[in-house]
Structures are given as structure tokens and as C-alpha cells.
Amino acid sequence: MPIAELDQFIDKGSRAKDTFYEKALVYQQAKNMKRQPAKRWNDTKVDRAVDKMWAEIIDSVLTKVENAMQRRSNPFGDDWQKFMNANEILESLEESMSELSFTEE
Template sequence: MDKEELLEYIEINSGVKDKFMEKALDYQNEKNQKRPFAKRWNKTKVERAADKMYDQVLTRIYDKLKNNIKSSDSKKWAEFIEENNVLEDLEDSMSDITFE
């Protein structure tokens, strides 16, 4: 499984991205409001910043899983993710995540 396949798998099988993006957008909007008015970002730039944050988290998740799953077979990845409750743990983590 490559990173794009993992992204798709997570999006289809969990609410991880939605939970993360909600908090990331809140964080980026709050951060944006602290900028001087003339330097504030538009909505698109704020969304891109939140997307970049998610991509970084996804990369870390992928790297950790790749170290534990010594195969590129998507079925083995899915089995590992299900057997180890990875999606449930990620959802819990995203519910508790805070940004500073």
C-alpha cells in the first residue's frame, strides 16, 4: 500500500480526516485572526495550510505503519490496520489533538 492508497483507505473507513481537518481549520483560522489585517490569508490559503498539516500527519502515520508492515500488499495492510485497531486509535487521537 502506498501513501495515496492509505489516504483513500482512511477516508473510506473512518472519520480521521474529518476530525483532524475540523481542528486544523479552527487552529489555522485562529492563527490567521492574530495576523495584522493587511497580512491575513484568504480562505483558500487557510485551507491549504490545514491540508498541509494533514499531509504531514498522514506521512508520519504511513511511515510508522510501513515500518511494522513489511509488505506492499494492500490486503496485509488492511489486515494489520483492522487487527490492531489502528483506525479507532487514530480517531481517538484526532479527537484529543490540540495545536499550539
């Protein structure tokens, strides 16, 4: 399954991406304000950091879905969208994003 299709599927089928972006943007902006004024990022760079964080989430979801489809007796064959719907993966992802909180390392 192409990663871009997965991203689009998640974006259309749930609020997980929106929820993640709202929280990650607040986190990255707070992190940015802690930098020395001369080293602070502009809005574009902050947005790119959030995009990179989301890309890591999508990559993780992709890996987990592909592994689950290979391990189980999968009646859906290669139809990952039906597999995700049948296993309520969007709902689970949306719930995870709503419970997500970022902390400083």
C-alpha cells in the same frame, strides 16, 4: 502502499480526517486572525495549510505502519489494509484525533 490509498482508506474507515480538519481549520483561522490585516491569508491559503498539516499526519502514519509491518512477524504480507484492521490502527488514529488540541508555539 501509496499515500493516496492510505488517505482514502482512513477517510472511508473512520472520522479521523473529518475530526482533524475541523480542529485544524479552527486553529489555522485563529492563527490567521492574529496576523496583521494586510498579511492575512485568504480562505484558500488557510485550507492549503490545513491540507499540508493532514499530509504530514498521513506521512507519519504511513511511515509507522510500514515500519511496524517490517519489524513484526507479519502474517498479512503486503496487505497493509488487513494489517491496519487487525491492529486497530484506524480506531487508534480516530481516538488520537479526538484528543488532539492545537496550541500556539
